Amino acid sequence: MTAVSLGDLAQSFMLRQRNSALKQDMNRLTTELATGQVADVRQVLAGNYSYLTDIERKTDVLAGYGVATAEATYFASTMQTALGRFDELTQNLSSSLLTAGTSAIGASGADTAEEARNTLDGMIGTLNTDIAGRYMFSGTATDRPPLVDSGALLNELKLAISGATTPIDIMVAAKTWFEAPTGYATFAYQGATEPLAPFAISQSESVVLDVRATDPGISKMLRLAAVSALADDPAFGLDVAAQSELYAITGREMLSTQNDITALRANVGFVEARIDTIAARNSAEFTSLSFAKAALLEVDPFETATQLEEVQFQLQSLYSVTVRMSQLSLVNFL
Numbered sequence: 594m595t596a597v598s599l600g601d602l603a604q605s606f607m608l609r610q611r612n613s614a615l616k617q618d619m620n621r622l623t624t625e626l627a628t629g630q631v632a633d634v635r636q637v638l639a640g641n642y643s644y645l646t647d648i649e650r651k652t653d654v655l656a657g658y659g660v661a662t663a664e665a666t667y668f669a670s671t672m673q674t675a676l677g678r679f680d681e682l683t684q685n686l687s688s689s690l691l692t693a694g695t696s697a698i699g700a701s702g703a704d705t706a707e708e709a710r711n712t713l714d715g716m717i718g719t720l721n722t723d724i725a726g727r728y729m730f731s732g733t734a735t736d737r738p739p740l741v742d743s744g745a746l747l748n749e750l751k752l753a754i755s756g757a758t759t760p761i762d763i764m765v766a767a768k769t770w771f772e773a774p775t776g777y778a779t780f781a782y783q784g785a786t787e788p789l790a791p792f793a794i795s796q797s798e799s800v801v802l803d804v805r806a807t808d809p810g811i812s813k814m815l816r817l818a819a820v821s822a823l824a825d826d827p828a829f830g831l832d833v834a835a836q837s838e839l840y841a842i843t844g845r846e847m848l849s850t851q852n853d854i855t856a857l858r859a860n861v862g863f864v865e866a867r868i869d870t871i872a873a874r875n876s877a878e879f880t881s882l883s884f885a886k887a888a889l890l891e892v893d894p895f896e897t898a899t900q901l902e903e904v905q906f907q908l909q910s911l912y913s914v915t916v917r918m919s920q921l922s923l924v925n926f927l
Contacts, residue, residue: 615792760831
């Protein structure tokens with residue numbers, strides 16, 4: 594019988610090749626044991642990537658909607674805070690106006706007018722709040738503040754109601770200017786007439802945050818605060834009694850308009866709740882898809898550890914054989 598043997602060079606090459614293969618197996622198994630996922634996705638899926646691709650596409654889409662949801666949440670929250678501050682300012686001013694309306698003390702009337710001017714400045718500043726350069730109450734014109742400053746508004750209103758000599762006349766003239774197309778909406782409001790574009794926060798749902806500085810409740814509050822700020826202006830020549838009457842009128846109207854601001858805040862709150870609901874649903878779907886992907890690519894840690902141990906044993910055995918073969922000599926052979 595003829596014996597077949599390997600030459601030294603062929604045997605060395607075979608050992609190196611086996612050593613390389615065992616090292617690759619050990620690296621693969623170590624990676625799988627550390628990550629919990631298979632290293633060779635193609636082999637596990639048998640070349641069919643459609644299911645995995647669909648999962649990854651959906652998770653990428655949900656991640657994108659997560660960014661949009663975070664933006665919408667922050668936008669709505671900041672808008673709610675601004676409306677809350679606006680509401681607080683008008684409540685405080687309405688109380689002061691009602692108090693001044695029952696008092697005939699001139700110094701108190703002057704103080705109330707000054708408070709109204711400061712409040713009007715705060716109201717306009719609140720409405721001119723921006724988020725990362727985007728103004729909330731300007732409609733689609735988010736690149737510019739919705740309102741002019743309080744000084745410009747008072748000066749224009751003063752011109753519009755000049756000639757009015759009684760509190761009733763002043764209220765009527767101010768209302769006419771504020772509601773006229775060429776009045777408040779043209780001069781004081783600098784935003785757009787189009788509402789802010791909806792926030793798309795899922796594949797089938799979006800939310801709208803359309804609160805502009807031209808809202809009837811907001812503009813009415815600004816009108817009442819502006820009229821109160823002009824009550825002690827010498828141009829109108831109102832005596833203490835007339836000023837008190839004007840304060841009483843504006844205070845009562847401002848108090849009754851609180852419901853409109855409350856309704857605005859409620860609408861924004863409803864949008865906030867809807868955003869939270871959709872965000873929770875998106876998060877649940879993202880988690881479910883992540884679990885599905887993990888289940889598709891996961892490895893059995895016990896089986897992997899066993900295979901790794903076997904490969905390590907084979908590699909140690911190969912090293913032992915290599916060492917023994919390197920120590921062979923003719924003397925030992927004979």
